[in-house]
Amino acid sequence: MAAAVRTAPGPRGPGAPVLVADAVGKRFGGVQAVDGISLTMAPGERIGVIGPNGAGKTTLFKLLAGDELPTAGTVELFGQDVTRVGTARRARLGLGRTFQVSNLFRDMTVLDNVRVAARGGTPRARVFWRPQRPKDEISQRALASLESVGLSRRAQDTVADLSHGEQRQLEIAMALVTEPEILLLDEPAAGLSAVERSTLRRLIEELPRTLPILLIEHDMSLALGLTDRVMCMENGRHVVTGTPQEVRDNETVKAIYLGRRDKK
Numbered sequence: 622m623a624a625a626v627r628t629a630p631g632p633r634g635p636g637a638p639v640l641v642a643d644a645v646g647k648r649f650g651g652v653q654a655v656d657g658i659s660l661t662m663a664p665g666e667r668i669g670v671i672g673p674n675g676a677g678k679t680t681l682f683k684l685l686a687g688d689e690l691p692t693a694g695t696v697e698l699f700g701q702d703v704t705r706v707g708t709a710r711r712a713r714l715g716l717g718r719t720f721q722v723s724n725l726f727r728d729m730t731v732l733d734n735v736r737v738a739a740r741g742g743t744p745r746a747r748v749f750w751r752p753q754r755p756k757d758e759i760s761q762r763a764l765a766s767l768e769s770v771g772l773s774r775r776a777q778d779t780v781a782d783l784s785h786g787e788q789r790q791l792e793i794a795m796a797l798v799t800e801p802e803i804l805l806l807d808e809p810a811a812g813l814s815a816v817e818r819s820t821l822r823r824l825i826e827e828l829p830r831t832l833p834i835l836l837i838e839h840d841m842s843l844a845l846g847l848t849d850r851v852m853c854m855e856n857g858r859h860v861v862t863g864t865p866q867e868v869r870d871n872e873t874v875k876a877i878y879l880g881r882r883d884k885k
């Protein structure tokens with residue numbers, strides 16, 4: 622395959638949404654994992670998606686990232702219909718993402734993991750192609766990316782020696798080095814200690830404000846603390862969308878998170 626540059630986008634005027642999901646749904650056999658979810662992200666917007674276990678958050682993430690194709694609805698990225706388009710092309714359009722299940726090469730150094738990502742692939746699967754760049758430029762970009770997540774002092778260590786929290790930081794560095802124009806994070810804080818969580822929180826807060834971020838997170842305080850707007854899902858369906866404060870005060874959300882709501 623020929624080296625591809627970032628594909629020329631469709632309509633992408635100032636203020637045009639960067640990501641639009643219109644009534645997307647995903648059915649797995651008898652399970653309606655995502656049921657008619659609509660979402661519009663403005664440039665620079667940070668949106669949180671919360672909901673209890675099994676709400677459909679990861680499935681929605683996969684529909685937006687291209688890991689799964691929807692059984693209903695459409696997805697647009699930078700004005701282009703990407704509903705039936707795979708992960709590689711979405712990445713070329715500027716979509717950066719992390720994985721809920723770790724996707725790192727554990728025996729390689731931290732820096733080499735980021736260099737692999739910079740060259741246009743994840744260690745496990747080369748998902749897209751970029752023009753070849755000089756080696757030192759790749760190293761410089763990889764180091765800059767590690768710096769931005771606070772991991773530069775670990776550059777020469779192997780991934781296996783990193784703490785769980787540092788591995789999540791590395792995964793974000795690997796997403797950032799692809800120079801994404803939108804970043805999708807699926808439960809970046811899952812399994813982290815309180816200290817690691819606050820490091821991660823600071824890291825996300827310090828990302829450039831121009832980078833739109835969709836943060837899928839089970840932890841309500843993290844999702845609400847880092848975003849401009851929050852959508853709560855339950856049983857694949859939309860419950861409420863609003864400012865973090867509106868969502869925090871919403872009686873249905875409170876009931877869901879206190880576990881008082883009957884599950885269907």
Ligand SMILES: Nc1ncnc2c1ncn2[C@@H]1O[C@H](COP(=O)(O)OP(=O)(O)OP(=O)(O)O)[C@@H](O)[C@H]1O
Binds near residue numbers: 654674675681
């Ligand atoms: N590949 C699959 N095949 C069958 N069912 C699936 C598949 N993936 C997800 N599901 C089901 O879809 C529903 C939503 O799952 P999903 O993983 O999207 O939820 P979630 O909100 O991310 O949960 P969690 O907070 O536990 O990560 C669940 O009932 C789950 O069992």
Ligand SMILES: [Mg+2]
Binds near residue numbers: 721808
């Ligand atoms: Mg999930």
